[in-house]
Amino acid sequence: MILSVSHVTQYRYxxxxxxxxxxxxxxxxxxxxxxxxDWAISVEGASRGASFRDGAGDLVESWSLRGPAEAVVVRVExxxxxxxxxxVLQGHRxxxxxxxxxxxxxPTLADAAIVVLARQVADQGGEPLALAHRLSAAISEAxxxxxxxxxxxxxxxxxxxxxxxxxxxxxxxxxxxxRVLDLPARYVSGYLFSDAEGDAHEAAHAWAEIRLPGLGWVxxxxxxxxxxxxxxxxxxxxxxxxxxxxxxxxxxxxVPGAGGESLDVTVAIQSVQQ
Amino acid sequence: MADSIFNEMYDDGRxxxxxxxxxxWVRAMPAALRAMKQAEAEALFRRIGITFAVYxxxxxxxxxxxxxxxxxVFTQGEWLRLExxxxxxxxxxxAFLLDVYGRGEIIxxxxxxxxxxxxxxxxxxxxxxxxxxxxxxSHIVGIDLVCTGPGEFFVLEDNCRTPSGVxxxxxxxxxxxxxxxxxxxxxxxxxxxxxxxxxxxxxxxxAPARCEDEPTxxxxxxxxxxxxxxxxxxxxxxxxxxxxxxxxxxxxxGLCYMRTTEGPRRVDVIYRRIDDAFLDPxxxxxxxxxxxAGLMDVYRSGxxxxxxxxxxxxxxxxxxxxxxxxxxxxxxxxxxxxxNVPTWQCAKPxxxxxxxxxxxxxxxxxxxxxxxxxxxxxxxSTRAQIAAFAERLRAxxxxxxxxxxxALSACPTFxxxxxxxxxxxxxxxxxxGEQTLLVPGGLTRVALSEGSLVVNSSQGGGVKDTWVLAx
Numbered sequence: 001m002i003l004s005v006s007h008v009t010q011y012r013y014x015x016x017x018x019x020x021x022x023x024x025x026x027x028x029x030x031x032x033x034x035x036x037x038d039w040a041i042s043v044e045g046a047s048r049g050a051s052f053r054d055g056a057g058d059l060v061e062s063w064s065l066r067g068p069a070e071a072v073v074v075r076v077e078x079x080x081x082x083x084x085x086x087x088v089l090q091g092h093r094x095x096x097x098x099x100x101x102x103x104x105x106x107p108t109l110a111d112a113a114i115v116v117l118a119r120q121v122a123d124q125g126g127e128p129l130a131l132a133h134r135l136s137a138a139i140s141e142a143x144x145x146x147x148x149x150x151x152x153x154x155x156x157x158x159x160x161x162x163x164x165x166x167x168x169x170x171x172x173x174x175x176x177x178x179r180v181l182d183l184p185a186r187y188v189s190g191y192l193f194s195d196a197e198g199d200a201h202e203a204a205h206a207w208a209e210i211r212l213p214g215l216g217w218v219x220x221x222x223x224x225x226x227x228x229x230x231x232x233x234x235x236x237x238x239x240x241x242x243x244x245x246x247x248x249x250x251x252x253x254x255v256p257g258a259g260g261e262s263l264d265v266t267v268a269i270q271s272v273q274q
Numbered sequence: 275m276a277d278s279i280f281n282e283m284y285d286d287g288r289x290x291x292x293x294x295x296x297x298x299w300v301r302a303m304p305a306a307l308r309a310m311k312q313a314e315a316e317a318l319f320r321r322i323g324i325t326f327a328v329y330x331x332x333x334x335x336x337x338x339x340x341x342x343x344x345x346x347v348f349t350q351g352e353w354l355r356l357e358x359x360x361x362x363x364x365x366x367x368x369a370f371l372l373d374v375y376g377r378g379e380i381i382x383x384x385x386x387x388x389x390x391x392x393x394x395x396x397x398x399x400x401x402x403x404x405x406x407x408x409x410x411x412s413h414i415v416g417i418d419l420v421c422t423g424p425g426e427f428f429v430l431e432d433n434c435r436t437p438s439g440v441x442x443x444x445x446x447x448x449x450x451x452x453x454x455x456x457x458x459x460x461x462x463x464x465x466x467x468x469x470x471x472x473x474x475x476x477x478x479x480x481a482p483a484r485c486e487d488e489p490t491x492x493x494x495x496x497x498x499x500x501x502x503x504x505x506x507x508x509x510x511x512x513x514x515x516x517x518x519x520x521x522x523x524x525x526x527x528g529l530c531y532m533r534t535t536e537g538p539r540r541v542d543v544i545y546r547r548i549d550d551a552f553l554d555p556x557x558x559x560x561x562x563x564x565x566x567a568g569l570m571d572v573y574r575s576g577x578x579x580x581x582x583x584x585x586x587x588x589x590x591x592x593x594x595x596x597x598x599x600x601x602x603x604x605x606x607x608x609x610x611x612x613x614n615v616p617t618w619q620c621a622k623p624x625x626x627x628x629x630x631x632x633x634x635x636x637x638x639x640x641x642x643x644x645x646x647x648x649x650x651x652x653x654x655s656t657r658a659q660i661a662a663f664a665e666r667l668r669a670x671x672x673x674x675x676x677x678x679x680x681a682l683s684a685c686p687t688f689x690x691x692x693x694x695x696x697x698x699x700x701x702x703x704x705x706x707g708e709q710t711l712l713v714p715g716g717l718t719r720v721a722l723s724e725g726s727l728v729v730n731s732s733q734g735g736g737v738k739d740t741w742v743l744a745x
Contacts, residue, residue: 055404064527
């Protein structure tokens, strides 16, 4: 499948900012399931700085801007050819040892309820792949998809207790549950092409990867009850949503404490005929 | 117990040669003169402003740490062996760090458990695969040592991040030289005042490959409210480098700059005295106001050197400590010169059972603790204290390690009644860059209350000047 992506993120500041620094992980991962045809990142008015591929295999790019600026626009345009590998992250080059992803962070900390959920799934036995599928299904069951009820800082435990959430909550909960069973797990951010009229929120997507013996990292998307396929574009990974964020930035204001920041994101993903 | 303690001044009841001159010195010093000198020393410390707590131990930052005028003396022979052991350890710790952020050979070889390293909070995912200039992660290694008998040294812990206290080493010497110049004329004492310049050279030697001119080195401090701020500004002065805070630095075009009155100036090496978590809000704690946004990206792409390297802390964890002798054998193919204190890992059920059965004889510490807080000194504790500690240990065994109580050596120390032996430890500061260097000296901490084994300044410890005699 060839997917074309247009992703525009606009930050507007209540009062002009003096400077802005961003660290971006907005380039598709390099693995057997996806091949970049063309890809361009630009930040209006900013200059490109350090760039490198980190130990997790993500391409990191820094941008900085000297103000005064009232807005900044991050624009991503490109095309990617994707292949369905049933979620297996085949041929991905990375050096971070999997054991690193056994560490819990605040949003992925398992509480008693997550431990119970994970243990109940494990008690049914089976080999790790089947276990991971059942774990993902159990999270889908336990957390109904409902936008607007959770927020950026909602933890896996809170989302499970609430029984509702969005893809970020599903991913956090699955990561927490997998780690209970001693399976390394991580958060993945990327894009999802939906056949139907997908809104921007769905197009910018997140899911989890679980490390399985013999298979390596395998993606699971509890929000859509499937494994990532040719509709998915993988960008970056991390311990949790914050750690895997494709855009991280800090603006320093001209007037300390003045203004605020508003964010406008549009993501359009289309399937291109070959 | 007193009989079994090694007093470094004596050997079989006779004064050891390195202390001979000091014996005369003390005998010739009437109590009134001693009191006057002690007051003078304190006034000097106050005037210089050196009042911070050593090793980030907390407590009142403006409290003066007691200075004991009776120096601790090492012979050249004793020092050479210590030096060999300290440098060996600093090299092995750096080899370990480079390895665990690289191919992880020591883990593949099954010599250190993967989880202990990769599951460690101090293991930084952000620097995996990065090779810092000259392959050095820890540029200043502070190694805490204790002595239990003639030539018998044990390493208590390693400090690979930003060991503090070196300003005490320099100031203690400065003050002793001012107050007792005759001793320095008559005895051949190796100087320590070259340390700041050696530190500057060490840092300059790890400038990024892209730096073509004379490297610009800065010290990054959290600010004046930090308990070790005095040391940061003191070192910057002596090294002739700028002392900066996060707000003085910024990144642009893949490099790091410092704001100066003449415009931006490129910075090549940052000797940071702030923790990893606060270095860069884009990479670590987003709420950090102390760091520099985007610094880690510049670091990872080779635009600036950070010393110690982010992630260096994984080598000085108390659980990793047990494996340092193994690192020395694995990376250097040598036998350790300095011994580790035998350590029981309470995370292991067998070890934990042994520790619980012998709490009265052991020292139990938190794996991530420091400053002498949250520890149990078995022989000095009451039955109730031991029982309460056992509860905590059973609840979270993985949090603790235990060691035997060592018969720490004592050094003659001025006390109210005259001179009496008090327990001491030693922290030398090993520099690692193009070369591995050690100035002949270090910081001796002394437990001022009789019989106390806790030398931490937050727990009533003091400091002494440490002398190494030339041949």
